[in-house]
Amino acid sequence: MTMYTESLRAFLKPVLPYLDDESVSEIMINGPTDVWIERKGRLTKTDASFSEEGLIGAARNMAQFVGRPLTDERPRLDARLPDGSRIHVVIPPIARSGTTISIRKFFKDKLSIDSLLKFKSLTKPMARLIEAGIATKLNMLVAGGTGSGKTTLLNIVSSLIPDEERILTIEDSAELQLNQSHIVAFESRPPDKFGKGGVDMGDLLHSALRLRPDRIVVGEVRGGEAFHLMQAMNTGHGGSLATTHANTPTDTLRRIESLCLMSSIDLPMVAVRAQVASAINFVICCERLHDGSRKTIALSEVLPLTEKGEYRTQDIFVFTPVSKDEHGNILGYHAPTGIIPNFVNKARAYGFEDLDDAFFDPATYGVPPPPSFQVGEAYKLRWAPSLKHREEGLPDPAHFKEDWARFEQVLKNAAPDGPVSGHAAAKPGAPVQVQVPAKAPVAPPAKAAPALRPSLPPRPPPPEDEDEDDGRPKTELNTSEKTQIRPVPPERPRR
Numbered sequence: 001m002t003m004y005t006e007s008l009r010a011f012l013k014p015v016l017p018y019l020d021d022e023s024v025s026e027i028m029i030n031g032p033t034d035v036w037i038e039r040k041g042r043l044t045k046t047d048a049s050f051s052e053e054g055l056i057g058a059a060r061n062m063a064q065f066v067g068r069p070l071t072d073e074r075p076r077l078d079a080r081l082p083d084g085s086r087i088h089v090v091i092p093p094i095a096r097s098g099t100t101i102s103i104r105k106f107f108k109d110k111l112s113i114d115s116l117l118k119f120k121s122l123t124k125p126m127a128r129l130i131e132a133g134i135a136t137k138l139n140m141l142v143a144g145g146t147g148s149g150k151t152t153l154l155n156i157v158s159s160l161i162p163d164e165e166r167i168l169t170i171e172d173s174a175e176l177q178l179n180q181s182h183i184v185a186f187e188s189r190p191p192d193k194f195g196k197g198g199v200d201m202g203d204l205l206h207s208a209l210r211l212r213p214d215r216i217v218v219g220e221v222r223g224g225e226a227f228h229l230m231q232a233m234n235t236g237h238g239g240s241l242a243t244t245h246a247n248t249p250t251d252t253l254r255r256i257e258s259l260c261l262m263s264s265i266d267l268p269m270v271a272v273r274a275q276v277a278s279a280i281n282f283v284i285c286c287e288r289l290h291d292g293s294r295k296t297i298a299l300s301e302v303l304p305l306t307e308k309g310e311y312r313t314q315d316i317f318v319f320t321p322v323s324k325d326e327h328g329n330i331l332g333y334h335a336p337t338g339i340i341p342n343f344v345n346k347a348r349a350y351g352f353e354d355l356d357d358a359f360f361d362p363a364t365y366g367v368p369p370p371p372s373f374q375v376g377e378a379y380k381l382r383w384a385p386s387l388k389h390r391e392e393g394l395p396d397p398a399h400f401k402e403d404w405a406r407f408e409q410v411l412k413n414a415a416p417d418g419p420v421s422g423h424a425a426a427k428p429g430a431p432v433q434v435q436v437p438a439k440a441p442v443a444p445p446a447k448a449a450p451a452l453r454p455s456l457p458p459r460p461p462p463p464e465d466e467d468e469d470d471g472r473p474k475t476e477l478n479t480s481e482k483t484q485i486r487p488v489p490p491e492r493p494r495r
């Protein structure tokens with residue numbers, strides 16, 4: 001143990017038990033006597049307390065360790081502790097309740113794809129689709145809010161990159177842990193106290209492009225470097241990966257666009273937009289639900305811009321929250337939307353023959369078609385077998401509603417605490433409004449209806465593999481019991 005580590009531990013004595021506790025993921029110190037921890041995504045207040053001098057001492061010690069100033073002029077500090085934990089410090093008077101420190105702990109044992117499957121963050125078919133995206137060298141962005149699991153997922157997705165490729169990683173603070181044999185890792189550096197010596201992500205991308213990468217993996221895109229990344233993605237560095245802070249696939253594209261406009265390059269917005277739309281092929285959206293569980297809530301393909309120059313994406317897999325159990329845990333399911341992605345032909349040619357039309361059909365998994373998802377307008381959609389009628393612009397058959405109600409009951413029966421209520425399926429507000437993203441509401445010709453019945457089993461089984469309780473929080477969404485993940489796009493797609 002180095003001298004710094006020892007003295008730092010001495011300064012952090014009141015929170016040492018939490019630093020050493022593997023189940024604690026974040027420690028938040030909001031002044032000397034207000035200390036919180038995060039466990040399994042949930043926050044709890046502790047009775048740990050510091051003395052005012054002890055706390056500011058800890059903050060100064062951290063600053064000293066990373067060789068950065070923490071003074072009246074620079075009252076904020078971003079740093080990494082010797083064990084890899086990430087810290088952020090803000091000192092008074094900016095921090096009104098006293099020295100504020102947040103420590104995000106670094107775990108050596110990164111989550112694997114198997115643990116994500118076990119936590120039901122995503123499903124096997126979703127993982128398979130992502131794998132196909134990597135194999136066919138799609139440029140992918142992992143999007144989500146803070147702590148939604150973006151970096152974790154980026155790490156896992158990057159680990160699928162074939163070993164023979166040369167991978168360049170660029171990060172603000174090194175969190176990626178890749179096991180491939182040919183890796184060049186860069187970490188940016190803020191300027192010193194004289195404003196000198198800073199190397200930002202844009203600089204590192206510039207270098208990366210001259211170092212013959214097969215793939216570029218960027219931790220988090222949050223500035224003008226986005227523009228250089230789009231260029232790299234568009235100029236033969238397919239299969240590049242990055243994360244960014246956004247909630248939906250189209251938000252992701254818009255966010256990247258506005259970051260591009262932050263770069264010093266002067267380009268008209270339409271040109272930037274065209275670059276963004278053609279650079280990014282696939283978006284993976286993560287979300288931290290209210291009970292602390294993390295889910296991959298959408299896998300979406302990016303389509304070319306519309307004629308009006310607007311972004312267009314189509315969700316391929318989505319997570320649909322259905323209801324919640326007694327403990328407020330959300331009950332929901334992952335399913336394909338039924339839309340067949342465009343890149344699938346290439347994927348099949350690359351050996352992913354299992355990605356046939358049935359792979360994209362919710363009926364294959366015995367789950368109802370997700371009622372709400374994003375789909376770009378004015379694009380010819382191809383639908384999976386049980387949803388073929390949507391290609392004709394026909395509404396879903398009436399029995400879909402009943403299937404939904406039944407399915408909600410199935411989910412509740414399968415919940416860890418058993419059935420919540422025998423009448424839950426009949427509850428008003430149950431998600432029965434299936435919104436068909438097809439042509440403007442057309443009254444279906446009466447005779448067409450019988451032919452539309454898909455091969456949904458009468459009583460669908462629970463959607464995902466039955467794992468025993470893994471101790472992790474189950475999904476939950478406190479605020480809403482609706483199945484609406486996000487507003488349905490204003491315009492219905494035209495064929």
Ligand SMILES: Nc1ncnc2c1ncn2[C@@H]1O[C@H](COP(=O)(O)OP(=O)(O)O)[C@@H](O)[C@H]1O
Binds near residue numbers: 147
């Ligand atoms: N699918 C998941 N299930 C449970 N915990 C997760 C999952 N993904 C990430 N985590 C945990 O959530 C925390 C934040 O994850 P991270 O990937 O750093 O989020 P982000 O990069 O979006 O801020 C970490 O402690 C990580 O171990």
Ligand SMILES: [Mg+2]
Binds near residue numbers: 150151152220
């Ligand atoms: Mg992150």
